Amino acid sequence: MSTIIGITMGDPCGVGPEISIRALAEMPEADRAQTRIYGNLATLEAAREAIGVDIDLKPHVVDLPIEGAPLPWGQLSPVAGDAAFRFIEKAVRDAEAGEIGCIVTAPINKEALNLAGHHYDGHTGMLRSLTGSKAAYMLLASERLKVIHVSTHVSLQDAIRRATTARVLATIRAGNDHLKRIGYAAPRIAVAGINPHCGENGLFGTEDDEQIAPAIAAARAEGIDVHGPISADTVFYRAYSGAFDLVVAQYHDQGHIPIKLVAFDTAVNVSVELPIDRTSVDHGTAFDIAGKGIANHGNMNAAIAYARKLVAGRAKQG
Numbered sequence: 008m009s010t011i012i013g014i015t016m017g018d019p020c021g022v023g024p025e026i027s028i029r030a031l032a033e034m035p036e037a038d039r040a041q042t043r044i045y046g047n048l049a050t051l052e053a054a055r056e057a058i059g060v061d062i063d064l065k066p067h068v069v070d071l072p073i074e075g076a077p078l079p080w081g082q083l084s085p086v087a088g089d090a091a092f093r094f095i096e097k098a099v100r101d102a103e104a105g106e107i108g109c110i111v112t113a114p115i116n117k118e119a120l121n122l123a124g125h126h127y128d129g130h131t132g133m134l135r136s137l138t139g140s141k142a143a144y145m146l147l148a149s150e151r152l153k154v155i156h157v158s159t160h161v162s163l164q165d166a167i168r169r170a171t172t173a174r175v176l177a178t179i180r181a182g183n184d185h186l187k188r189i190g191y192a193a194p195r196i197a198v199a200g201i202n203p204h205c206g207e208n209g210l211f212g213t214e215d216d217e218q219i220a221p222a223i224a225a226a227r228a229e230g231i232d233v234h235g236p237i238s239a240d241t242v243f244y245r246a247y248s249g250a251f252d253l254v255v256a257q258y259h260d261q262g263h264i265p266i267k268l269v270a271f272d273t274a275v276n277v278s279v280e281l282p283i284d285r286t287s288v289d290h291g292t293a294f295d296i297a298g299k300g301i302a303n304h305g306n307m308n309a310a311i312a313y314a315r316k317l318v319a320g321r322a323k324q325g
Contacts, residue, residue, distance in 0.1 A: 008105060008108055008318075009105055009106055009107050009108040009318075010041055010108050010318050010319075011041050011042065011043060011106070011107045011108055012041060012042050012043070012107065012108065012109055012111055012311060012314050012315065012318070013042075013043050013044075013045055013069075013098045013101060013102065013107035013109070013110050013111070014027050014030070014031075014042065014043065014044045014045065014046075014110075014111045014112075014113065014307075014311070015044075015045045015046070015091075015094040015095050015098050015110060015111070015112045015113060016044055016045065016046030016047070016050070016051065016094060016113050017091055017094075017112065017113030017114045017115050017292065018087050018088070018090075018091045018114065018115050018116045018119055018292045019046070019047060019050045019073060019076065019077070019078050019084075019087045019090050019091070020078050020079065020080055020081060020082050020083070020084055020087045020116075020119075020292070020294065020297060021081075021113075021114055021115075021116060021291075021292025021293060021294055021297050022113075022114070022292060022293045022296060022297050022302035023046075023113030023114055023115075023292065024046060024050050024051050024053075024054035024113075025054045025057060025058055025297070025298075025300065025302045025304070026113060026288070026302050026303075026304035026306075026307040027044050027046070027051070027054075027113055027307065028044075028051060028054055028055050028058060028060060028062070028064070029058060029060070029302075029304040029307070030304050030307045030308055030311055031044065031062065031064075031067060032060045032062045033304075033308070038315075039067065042067060042311075043067055043068070043069055043107065044064075044067055044068050044069070045069045045071065045094040045095075045097055045098045045101075046068060046069070046070075046071065046094055047070060047071055047072065047073045047076050047077075047090060047094075048064060048065065048068050048070040049073070049076040049077050050073065050076050050077045050078070051064050051068060052064065052077075053077040053298075054298070057298050057299065057300040058300040059300060069097060069098075069101075071090070071093055071094060071097060073086065073087075073090045074086060080294075080297040080298025080299075081294040081295065081296075081297040081298060082294070083116065083118060083119055083122070083294070084119055084122075085119060085122035085123040085124075086123070087116070087119050088115075088116065088118075088119030088120040088121070088122050088123035088125065089123035089124075089125070091115045091116070091119070091120060092115075092120060092123065092125045092133070095110075095112065095115075095130070095133060095134070095137070096137060098110045099134065099137045099138060099283065102283040102284070103138070103282070103283060108284065108314075108317075108318040109283075109284040109285065109286065109314040109315075109317050109318050110283065110284065110285040110286075110314075111285070111286050111287065111307070111310045111311050111314050112130050112285060112286075112287040112288070112310075113287075113288060113307065114287075114288060114290060114291050114292045114293075115129075115130065115292070116291075116292045116294075117129055120133075128159070128160035128161075129159075129160055130276075130278070130285075130287060131143050131145050131159065131160075131278055132160070134278055134281055134283075134285060135281065138281055138282050138283060140280065140281050140282060142177065142181075142280050143278050143279065143280050143281050144156060144178055144181045144182070144278070144279040144280055145159050145276060145277075145278065145279075146182065146185060146253075146276075146277040146278075146279050147262060147263065147266045147274050147275070147276055147277075147289060148274065148275045148277055148313060149266060149269065149270030149273055149274045149275070150270070150273070151247050151249075151269065151270075152243065152246055152247045152254070152265060152266060152269055152270065153186075153246075153252065153253045153254070154243075154253070154254045154255075154256050154262040154263075154265070154266055155178055155181065155182040155185075155253060155254075155255055155256070155262075155279065156178070156255075156256050156257075156258065156259060156262045157169065157170055157174055157175055157178045157255065157256065157257050157258065158170070158174075158257070158258050158259065159258075159259045160259060161258075161259075163258065166257065166258035166259070167201065167214065167258075170201050170214060170218055170219065170257050170258075171218055172218050172219070172221045172222045172225075173222075175198065175218065175219050175222035175223075175255065175257075176222040176225050176226055178255050179196060179198065179222065179223070179226040179231060179233055179255055180226065180229075180231070181279045181280045182194070182196060182253050182255060182279070183196060183226075183231050183233075183253075184279075185277070185279045186252055186253055188317075188320055189316060189317070189320055190320070191252055193232055194231075194232065194252045194253055195232050195234075195250070195251045195252045195253075196226075196231065196232060196233040196234070196251060196252065196253045196254075196255060197233070197234050197235050197237050197242050197245065197246055197250070197251040197253070197254050197255070198219060198222075198223050198233060198234070198235030198236050198237065198254075198255040199235065199236065199237060199238075199239040199242050199243075199254055199255060199256050199257055199261060199262075200215045200219065200235065200236035200237060200238050200239055200242075200257075201214050201215055201218075201219060201236070201239075201257040201258075202214060202215055203238070203240075204238050204240075205219075205235075205236045205237070205238050215236045219235070219236045219257075220235075220236060223235050223236065233255075234251070235255075239256075239257075239261055242254055243265040247265070247269060266289075267289075272303060272305050272306055273305060273306060273309045274289045274306070274309070275287070275288075275289065275306075275309050275310045275313045276288070276289045276310070277313065284314065284317045284318070286310045286311075286313045286314045286317070287310055288306040288307050288309075288310050289306060290306055
């Protein structure tokens with residue numbers, strides 16, 4: 008299995024090209040030799056000039072065409088949305104063929120993607136579709152807090168409907184398997200309640216008792232060290248303080264808010280249960296600063312480091 012990391016440069020009008028090059032330029036030579044950027048060379052050269060680094064990009068770039076490249080920085084464009092999709096598609100196919108070991112995605116713009124006719128809720132949905140996967144879970148990982156989500160980019164009403172016993176159980180299993188893969192012998196997992204105070208014995212809703220608690224009982228019967236449901240207003244603090252290795256969040260904002268609070272610049276977005284490995288920065292395209300050479304690449308460095316951990320872990324298993 009390949010140990011090469013494939014970075015998709017994201018929306019050509021955003022900060023993805025800049026943070027990709029900054030990360031590449033700072034790598035030790037041995038790591039750089041194990042890195043490819045899936046993008047557009049003309050755009051990456053423009054980004055290189057914007058940030059003022061001296062590096063030969065050609066050996067490290069899988070160059071895909073964009074009409075009119077480089078496109079203007081910071082502008083919403085269906086051309087850019089289509090290009091961002093094609094970078095990811097090519098990286099996925101190479102990952103499936105074993106030519107790269109993990110994909111690291113720079114930010115895409117969902118509106119540009121949809122304007123180009125690629126109708127996905129984001130990277131995870133797109134990757135699920137491209138790989139033919141039935142399920143994929145979003146895990147946000149930081150040093151002291153890790154969160155996996157039962158649902159993500161759906162309305163709050165839909166999120167409540169999706170919090171079925173089967174889906175919660177599947178999320179617990181996925182999180183447990185992933186943590187074991189990255190070195191946790193017996194992961195300690197907490198499941199957040201969906202209602203205030205987990206429904207307070209039905210006073211504020213019955214979903215926690217009727218849908219979530221049975222999933223936890225089933226997971227415990229399988230030998231998973233899982234606890235809950237635990238009120239969401241305390242469970243993240245407890246996990247951050249060391250009581251749990253992972254929290255199962257019921258919906259997007261429930262999991263994202265605590266992670267963004269404690270690890271805004273360093274949290275890594277990981278796709279779990281796909282047939283290929285993928286990590287990502289956990290920020291947007293930042294059109295307002297694109298092309299100015301000031302974008303912070305710390306989150307990209309963290310995503311690359313996590314990708315290398317996944318590749319190394321798979322090599323040990325293999």
